[in-house]
Amino acid sequence: MTTIDPLALxxxxxxxxxxxxxxxxxxxxxxxxxxxRDVLAPCLADASPGGPLNDAAVLDVGGTRVAFTTDSxxxxxxxxxxxxxxxxxxNGTVNDLAMxxxxxxxxxxxxxxxxxxxxxxxxxxxxxxxxxxxxxxTRIVTGDTKVVGRxxxxxxxxxxxxxxxxxxxxxxxxxxxxxxxxLLLSGPIGLHxxxxxxxxxxxxxxAEIASDTQAxxxxxxxxxxxxxxxxxxxxPTRGGLASAVNEIAEASGVGMVxxxxxxxxxxxxxxxxxxxxxxxxxxxxxxxxVAVVPAETADAVLEAMRALPEGEGAxxxxxxxxxxxxxxxxxxxxxxxxxxxxxxxxxxPRIC
Numbered sequence: 001m002t003t004i005d006p007l008a009l010x011x012x013x014x015x016x017x018x019x020x021x022x023x024x025x026x027x028x029x030x031x032x033x034x035x036x037r038d039v040l041a042p043c044l045a046d047a048s049p050g051g052p053l054n055d056a057a058v059l060d061v062g063g064t065r066v067a068f069t070t071d072s073x074x075x076x077x078x079x080x081x082x083x084x085x086x087x088x089x090x091n092g093t094v095n096d097l098a099m100x101x102x103x104x105x106x107x108x109x110x111x112x113x114x115x116x117x118x119x120x121x122x123x124x125x126x127x128x129x130x131x132x133x134x135x136x137x138t139r140i141v142t143g144d145t146k147v148v149g150r151x152x153x154x155x156x157x158x159x160x161x162x163x164x165x166x167x168x169x170x171x172x173x174x175x176x177x178x179x180x181x182x183l184l185l186s187g188p189i190g191l192h193x194x195x196x197x198x199x200x201x202x203x204x205x206x207a208e209i210a211s212d213t214q215a216x217x218x219x220x221x222x223x224x225x226x227x228x229x230x231x232x233x234x235x236p237t238r239g240g241l242a243s244a245v246n247e248i249a250e251a252s253g254v255g256m257v258x259x260x261x262x263x264x265x266x267x268x269x270x271x272x273x274x275x276x277x278x279x280x281x282x283x284x285x286x287x288x289x290v291a292v293v294p295a296e297t298a299d300a301v302l303e304a305m306r307a308l309p310e311g312e313g314a315x316x317x318x319x320x321x322x323x324x325x326x327x328x329x330x331x332x333x334x335x336x337x338x339x340x341x342x343x344x345x346x347x348x349p350r351i352c
Contacts, residue, residue, distance in 0.1 A: 052174040052251035055099035055235065058166055065168075067102035069093060070161035073352060078125070078155055081195045082210030085158055086125040088286055088352065090132035090140075091215045092237065093160040098217040099233040099289065101172050101224055102164030104138035109160055111145045114153035125156070136215035138162075169228050174251035176231040181320040182298040183256065184291040186219065186305060187212070187313035189241050190269035192352070193283035197272065205268040212287035219310040223291065226304045232292035235285070237352055239343045242281040242328070244290050245318075246342045250326045258318035258330040258340060281330075282343040284352055292320060 056069035073089040083091075094104050109129055113122065133140050191212040198209055216235065223230060232252075236244035241263070249256050265280045273280045287310070293301050298316060305311030328340040 055096040065166040069096040083213040086129035101170035106141040109143040112157040177252035179322040183318040188264040190283040214287035255324040
């Protein structure tokens, strides 16, 4: 009789033991939310303002509304189809500012470098960061370097921070969605996550998949020029589209209904997800945004988005409803509805 060692079995959804950090805490999904809610937020209660968690904080500085954000990037591999860790870091920080309506005034760039990294590679990454900042219309104005021993950083970790001014009259926040609003998506999902996975796992597809990493501040400016009253902007990075819309629904106390057939999923992304048992709604993006806009101006905003390369694939994907507050559902091709839940555990570690 064959016996199975239960200790040799693995589960695709890790069960946290409760006393230690696991990889799933960095997924951008349910475990990330629990880490913030149960561990970090209580410790910061006296030092940090309450309210919904947005992509950047908005502060009043001498009568000017300033957006401020910081992020760390730990991508493996460092270079991938469509980009690299340094370009991703700059674009990610610019986009976090943009999700609050701000244009970047300046960025910081800080490195934790593992001993042994080739100086040629460090120079190439730094040049890539500078090009990305210039393309987004900003500059890298300060930074820092630290070096750690071999094995302590997996070549390089990057931290970026950014500041920008929020235009007068713009009030964006995850808690501002209301029933009747419309959900817009700027383009196809899943490209970044699958591009990283293809290199890491040696997968080949009929069509090359490249990361969608790009700065979205120009797209946001065009959208706000048409409708300054946009309610919410969110870039669906870690945890993908599912986590982004669930966070909005929870913060606003509303329900959302997504039209499955309206969500653009490239065939190679769909095929890779089917082969590996992944949900495309959970796969990370690095150059897309979700917008919650008033229904009466949704078509005008959509037209403005499609006029720019960053939004040429923009589409309407759903509506905000009063029913099932805090829950997101998707209407399937056969007319049924399924629950769109946040990612549990970690699908693809070291992705951004």
